Amino acid sequence: MDEKLLIESLSPIERNVLPNISARFSDIDEIAKASIQDKTTALRAVGFLKNKGLVESKSSEKKVVILGILGVNYLKKELPERTLLNKLVEARNSVPSKLGTNVPSSSGKKSILIGEIRNVCGLNENEAKIALGTLRKKALVEISGGKLILNAKPGEVTNKMIEELFLEKLPMDLDAVKDLDKLALENLKSRKDIVEIEGQKKMKVKLTELGEKVASMDLKTDLVEQLTPKMLKQNSWKGKKFRRYDLSSPVPRVYGGKRHFTNQAIDYAKSIWLEMGFKEMTGNNVETGFWVFDSLFTAQDHPVREMQDTFYLKGMKGKLPERCKKKENCILFKTQQAHEGGIDGSKGWQYEWNGEDAKKVLMRTHTTSLSARKLREIRDTKEFPAKYFALGKCFRNETVDWSHGFEFNQTEGIVVDENANFRQLLGYLKQFYKKMGYEKIRIRPAYFAYTEPSLEIDVFHPVHKEWVELGGAGMFRPEVTIPMFGKHIPVLAWGQGFDRIITEFFRINDLREVNKNDINKLREMKFWRRD
Amino acid sequence: MTILTVNKKELEKKVGKITPGLEDKITEMGTPIEEVTDNELSVEVFPNRPDLLSLGNFARAVNQFNGKGKIASFKINKPEKDYTVTVEKSVKVIRPHTVCAIVKGLKFDDEKIKEIVDIQEKLHNSIGRKRKKIAIGVYPLDKIVLPIRFIAKKPEEIKFLPLEAQKEMTGSQILRGHPAGREYAHLLEGAEVFPIFVDANDEVLSMPPIINSEKTGRINEKTREIFIECSGHNLVYLKKCLNIIVASLAEMGGKIYSMNIKDNKSGNFISPDMSVEELEFDIKDIEKTLGIKLIEKDVKNYLARMGIGYENRKEKSVALIPAYRTDILHWIDLTEEIAIAYGYENFEPEIPEISTIAYEDPVGKTKQIIGNILAGLGLLETSSFHLTTRRNIKRMHFDYNDFIEVEDSKTERDVLRMDMLTNLLQILSENSDAGYPQKIFEMGRVFSRDDSEDTGVKETERLAVVMVDEVMNFTDLKQVVDYLFKMLGVEYSIENVENSNYIIGRCGKMIVEGKEVGFIGEVAPRVLKNWKIKMPTVAVEIDLDWLF
Known part of the structure; x- marks a missing residue:
């Protein structure tokens, strides 16, 4: 240029x-x-x-020598030794008080008891100690019989101490500190927070x-x-030159408002299911054991129902679906039968099903409770075929670490159709994960109490080049569908962890960060985007 | 998660060299490989397959899946003289059932003894539900005198030398003083009588589900013949469990002898019963469920690879389920067996051409809109937990006590949130190092008690906004709320209220169509102090449910 x-x-x-x-x-x-x-x-x-x-x-x-926190304060008021000195002067001039804090000494001078310094001067223990020490060092006081006696001439009392003079001069270059100031600095340096270099x-x-x-x-x-x-109005810009800017120079940062990153991703995931013609289902986070476990053919002594894995609500007891007159239509009766044995030739779990256990109230451990309630609804609406999805929170009583949270999001879905089959289950899942950015999926055999056949799905992570386990899917067992519908209608069902498949995009390595709400990080977080 | 770890050399003796190809096969079979070392191989076994929890049974399944093994059949020898276990009336109140067997011709070494101990342990912890449902005992036959009685006695009257103990102990002493006793004491706690097995000489064999006797209940390298019992409450599961153990011992070369179980109350029977179970099914149902075409020959072949027999009886398909399988409850279970043998990777994904109309939940949709409106004003959305702590709630709502608590939380958070503000104030308090102003909002469920709900808990959708800065007042927030309501097309008004959580005279309730929908105000200094928030803060919390 x-x-x-x-x-x-x-x-x-x-x-x-x-x-x-x-x-x-x-x-x-x-x-x-x-x-x-x-x-x-x-x-x-x-x-x-x-x-x-x-x-x-x-x-x-x-x-540079500057004032410390206490120094600023002392400069405004006074040093503790000054407070003490003033009190001693006051004491000398006063008559004995009723409280007995000032007592006449034998010499006729008046004094303060050592133990009373703090109270009389309103100092803390440390300040009282320093005040006493400093005055003794300057030979302005003496101690006799546990009492502090003023030993100074009037001039010595009214003159400013070197420390006081020094504080008033600050800030000051260290090199410029000389003579008495140097002594004052040494004295003050040994006391905390009065001066700083x-x-x-x-x-x-x-x-x-x-x-x-x-x-x-x-x-x-x-x-x-x-x-x-x-200028525009008066046309005064004509013939003028504008100053040239340095376009590359940095500018102050601004941050916009935005949705939370998980909600951005959830909205996107919702749109995938909606595009495929799915309806959204929602429901409560707090549920009875009946809808989370029993209606899903999970035996009452199944380990997942134990307290150490599930958040049960203390002292709460929920209501079961009503017992109806016709046993055939009664979900409660049929569920009991499924567990005890006898639904469509199934052996069931062959134990005595306990309704009280199903009344326990808990934080849902999976969003499949939403699917269970939806099936019950479809029985009445007779909506066949039906395709439903949910994206929602689930809760497990887990110790929290980088890969486990006690609250997490799940993506849930069901397809209820007389002609639904295992291959279609794979079709829907593959399509969803493809749109979430995972081209390759892998399925493996798995076990869930309420599905048969069951599968576990992994997606291949394009960046990490490794398989990421996501969770389960399968087809609901007759022991689940028959109590709901009265007959076995195939239901494809899945419920997979959602947080794990979005954290990479946001460069999150620790699941604890998902709900950390670090405002600095949220401000910097990029927007969810998928092609 | 149950992991089976087996000696690699022992496994290779049975299934051949463990190659990467065989490892893949093992995973495809439904037992994902967890780890392979020079000496050991570990696989995950799903809870429906306790029958795979021993080297012998696992190796049999691998060979079958590989097309190398036959379907298992077991020869059961008849009971010999005195091969009897009598279940006496006294034990019915505490542990009512037992099933037993005798196995001979075994050769034990350290590895095999470990295997026996392992399988007991694994079965106890899986289908045994930590010995509550099933307890297993194994005894050297040469140390006991048949016949055997299963009885119950008062704890003080039971006296024997338990395994790993120095001296004889009574039933109650074992519960209090023996390590195994203390671990499982809860299973007998408070019972008037404890169950014991005793032999013909009245020698105590064991006190299930706690511990065996040192004298009669320890097998060693010299043991050739053993007596096995499973005791518990559910006869069906006991039989299955015994079958699994016996099948595994048969793989070790054991000869199985049955016993007479004499039970006046529940009926006599001969144990074990290792006969196959028959299950009729229709290949068409399997085809329909899996979405593939199957011919009978393939079905037979696939089932054989899963260790299940097949017969065609009068044009009807019958599956023959081996006695150790516990997981085939219904014909639907055969679909997965066939799917696994067919190979999960061989299924072609398909999306059917069925037409359904999508529907988005209006609550979610509205929340999305509210989120966009507030984000447009420069506000940042947060996402926090549904669980919080009493202390956090009390920082603002000092007189609130109606907590809904979760039991035995493993985190410090143990109550459900009753509002959204608590969480947002916590976020402000944890972010004092971030640049100001801070303007955040969040929408979510809050919880309150309500007997009209199935669960006794009502969930309400709420929105909260908080803003904090060196200078921040009611006007700043009212502008936001005005804009939000205007954009939603809703009119609202504010009425003064006194609420000690807000500065008096600067707090109001929000009214829409005569109904109270929320609170707005400048947060009281007391609350800010409690949260260590150092700047003025304004807050609003609004119910959203009336919007939908």
């Missing part, structure tokens, strides 16, 4: 600061002063000028060769900084 263009691209602050920089290194503070700018602005200008190659800078560090960066700036050239030119070009409505 030639010099002229450079001048046209100088912002007002650069234009203001540049003439105050010389060919020799000079202090940024002086430059700021000469430019009548605050230091931050001057630094910004120097930064811009550096980008343009007009100045160079070097920084050095110097040590801080390394301060000092920047020196000088012009480059190009800078010298430019600085020597006329900087007062009449450049327009900002187009205004007034």
Whole structure:
């Protein structure tokens, strides 16, 4: 860029600061002063000028003594030793009080009991100790018989102590601290938080060769900084030049509002099922054991029902579906029969089914409870074929680590159709995962109490090049469908962990981050996007 | 998850060299390989297949699946003299059933003894439900005198030397003082009598489901003949369990002898019964379920690979289920057997041409819209847990006590959230290092008690918004709420209320069509202090259910 263009691209602050920089290194503070700018602005200008190659800078560090937290406070009020000194003066001048804190001493001077210093002066233990120590060191007081007696001449009391004088001078370059100040600093340094020695960066700036050239030119070009409505109205922009911007210079960051990343992905996943003609089902997070387990042919002594795996609600007892007059239509009776044995020739679990166990109230361990309730509804609506999906939270009483949460999302689905079969189950799952970004799926045999045949599905992770286990699917057993429909109608069913297939996109390696709500991270999180 | 770990050399003796190809086959069979080391092979066994939980049974299944093994058949020898176990009336109240067998011709070494101990352990923990449902005992026959009685006695009257103990102990002492006793004490706790097996000399063999006697209940390398019993409450499962053990011992070369179980109350029978179970099915049903074409020859072949026999009887298909299988409850279970043998990877996925109309839940749809409106105003949506802590709720709602609690939570969170604000204030409190202003919102379910619900718990959909900054007041929030309601096309009004969770005079309830739908206000300094939030905060929480 030639010099002229450079001048046209100088912002007002650069234009203001540049003439105050010389060919020799000079202090940024002086430059700021000469430019009548605050230091931050001057630094910004120097930064811009550096980008343009007009100045160079070097920084050095110097040590500065500044006030600490307590120091600021003491400077405003007084040092504890001053408080004590004043109280002693007060004591000397006062008459004995009823409280007995001031007692006459034999010499006629009045004093304060050592143990009472804190109370009388309103100091904490540490301050009281220091105040006492300091005054003794300065020989302003003496201790006799557990009492503190003032030993100072009036002048010594009214004169400022060297520490007080020093505090008033701060901040101060460490190099400049001399004589009595040095002593005061030593005394104060041993006491916490009164003074601090801080390394301060000092920047020196000088012009480059190009800078010298430019600085020597006329900087007062009449450049327009900002187009205004007034200029537009008056046409005063005509024939004017606008200052050139440095387009590559960084700008302050802004963050937009947005949906939570899991909700973005959930909305997308919903759209996949909707496109395939599925209806959405929703329902409660809190359910009875009947809908989470019993209606799904999960034996009452199945380990999954144990307390250590499931969140049961304390002291709660739910209601079972009503017993109806006609046993054949009664889901409760038929479910009991399925468990005990005798549905469509099934042996069942051959035990005595206990209705009380089914009344337990719990946080649903899978969204399949929604499917179970939906089947019950379809029995009445006779909606065949029916395709339903859900995306919802599930709860397991687990110890939390990077790969396990006690709350997680599941994607659930059922297809109820006289002609539904195992291959169709694979078809729907394959299609869904393809749209979620997983081209390759693998299925393996699996076991679930309520499906037969059952399968476990894995997707091949295109980035990690490994199989990721997602969860189960299958076809509901007659022991599930017959109590619902009165006869066996094939039902394809699946319920897979959802969080695991979206975390990679958001670069999350630890499932605990999903609900961490770290605002900084949420602000930086990119939007869910799939082709 | 149940893992079977077997000695690799012993397994290779039975199934041949473990090649990568064979490993794949084992996984396809439905026992995914967990780990293969130089000496051991571990597979996962699903809960429906306890019959695979021993080397012998597992090897048999692998060979069958590989097309190398025959369908198992077991020769059962008749009971010899005194091969009797009498179940006395006294034991009916505590552990009513037992099934037993005698196996001879065994040769034990350390490896085999370990196998026997292992299979007991695995069965106890799976179908045995940690010995509650089934307890298994194995005894060297040469140490006991037949016949045997299964009886119950008062704990103080039972006295024997249990395994791993130094001296004789009574029933109650074992429960209190023996490691196994303490572990399983809950299974006998409070019972007036404890069950025991005793031999013809009144020697105690064991006290199920706790422990065997040291004298009569420990097998060693010299043992050739054993007595096995399974005791519990459910005869069906006991029989299955015994069959699994006996089948496994048969694989070790054992000869099986049955016993007479004399039970006046439930009836006498001969145990074990290893005959196959017959199950009639229709190949068409299998075809329809799996969506593939099958010919009878293939079905027979597939079932054989799963160890199941097949017969065609008068044009009807009959599956012959071996006695150790516990998982075939219904013909539907045969579909999976056939599917596994057919190979899951060989099924061609298909999407049928059936027309259904999609439907999106209006609640979800509206929540999506609300989310977009608020995001448009620069607000950030969060997603937090349904479970929280009492302490967190009390930081704002200091007088709230109607907690809905979960039992034995493994996390510190043990109550259901009763509002959304608690979670949002917690988020603010944990994010004091993030740039201000912070404006966040969340929608979700909150929980309250309601007897009219099936569960006694009502779930309500709520929206909460909180905003915090050095300068932040009611106006800032009201602008957001005004915009939201305007965009939703809903009119609302605010009425002053006094609520100590908010600054007095700056808190109102929100009314839509005469109904109260929410709270809005500047959060009280007390609450902010409790949360260690250092800047003024405004908050609104709105019920959403009336919108739908």
